[in-house]
Amino acid sequence: MTRAQFEERFFGTLKWISIVFFTAIALFPLLYMLALSFKPIQDLLLDPGKWWPTLDQISGFETYRAVIRPVSEGGFGFLTFIRNSSIVAISTVVLTLSVGILAAYSVARVNFFGRQAVSVGMILVYLFPVVIVAIPLFVMFSRMGLRDSLYGLIIVYLASTLPVTLFMLRGYFQSIPVELEEAARVDGLSRLGVIRKITIPLAAPAIAAVALYVFMIAWNEFLYALLFILEKRELWTLSLGVNQLNSQEVPKTMLMAGSVIISLPIIVLFFAAERFLTEGLTAGGVKG
């Protein structure tokens, strides 16, 4: 066997081992989380190796009911948190897209003084430490009475997702043939009409990808929520709700159920739009 043949075989085998390894490390924690959200912790303590639940442990959805039930009925009030998270994430998506599409079009297509500076400035902002912005915002919002409100959270998420949106959409807008827009102008559309009737429909896949990203960022966010709304339980988003379950007094089964509740919508959305997302990610480079 020559060296070349040996390497062919060696790396050929190694490749499959690596594929199995990466699939396993990506998938196993989620399966484990799902299983443990049903498995009573006493059973697990008896034999940690038997982590999968039995059928009748699954059928009742006991832990999920307890997590979702309002506090007044002895639960953890997750229904409210789901509602808050949805309000915050959807509002952020709508606001970011309305402001971001116009801005991205401007940077991609319109000649104006300072266009380059704005592009570069936005990217720089995107690289700055979130904690540093959070401290003065905390002071500012406290003084303006915007702390302890979902509005405050939404506008902070708007500001932190705008640069990504601008960056990702700009590239896509530039790839749309300019002749299409010119033809529409000749046919009598105004400039705003062109954006509404030509650019937006043509960029629909990119816009969908950006919308999903912004949704994920707002849905998953933890630091700002912790700083701004911790003191008002009725305003908590899901991340604060799940964080509260991480305590000595709460069984880990509940913690895992909460984790499943916050992860499930994201995973479903991700699978629904995986192709857009992977393309969008490499086009823009998304902060993590």
Added chain:
Amino acid sequence: MTETLAPETENKTKRRRRKTPMARSESRFGVALILPAVLVVAVLVVFPLLWNVSLSFQKARLIDIQDVSILGADWTTKNYDTVVGVRDFWPVLKTTFIYTIGGTILSIFMGLVAAMSLQKAFRGRALVRGVVLFPYVVPVIAAAFVWQVMLNPQFGIVNEWLGWFGIPAIDFLRTRSYELSVFGLFTLTIPLALTTVIFFEGWRYFPFAFLFILAALQSMPKDVDEAAYVDGATLSQKFRYVTLPALLPVISVLFLLRFIWTFNKFDDVFLLTGGAADTEVITVKIVDWMIGRGNVGAAAALGMILAAILVVVVGLYFKFFYQEDEA
């Protein structure tokens, strides 16, 4: 002015003379479209960044936050003295660097191996490629807590697996240092909790590197590959002399991005260990100054130090590693 077309070429020739009314209206339109975005970022990002500078030079406490003003009355460098003076300032800085560099290198290395493995098409590749992205899209809070449970010394699955090999239970996230015996020959002392946190970073962010490297691999010209094959290069030689050099631009950009983002990261360490067992990084310390000790001024000062270090490191990167033709 009547509505007329303003194609880019026409504009360029005219701009050389004087600004035409058309170009001026174009300019106004552009500014109007971008204004809302610029205002939002100015008010919610740029202004707070500047205010942070002023805060770091003022006495500002959480309890009398309502009285904190924008410019402050008497400026002082006391906050900086306080922050640098605490016993754990240098250890925290060291931890931050180990965490950042370790997490960055591990995630890029894992991403590279994953991308190389998934480069050639096979049945089910699309599905595997989607699944491999899970760690990156799952909410950080869920990811951190499932790791905590998996690593739990009483009922976690990882210690169960270690038990199969006769290794006694280990409390991964709360053990400061661990004596690892290498085949009974010698012992290595490793900072266990910090190492675990670095593995979490590697696990969580390798999909990001994976996507970029895979895209680069798939856009590489086929003929170089074939030339190497004709010349009789083995797979390892091809990787060493063809693939890796071609990937270097992407890898160096990834290194910069991941370095910056990991350096600024708060949630991961905070949720996994809360900064216990020598895992406290600078961002966790900042939040501790602010919420834990109620000293907003000190938090702002430490934030300034974080930003300064970042600027220096990025500056060095551009001075020594950046080439014009990259990415």
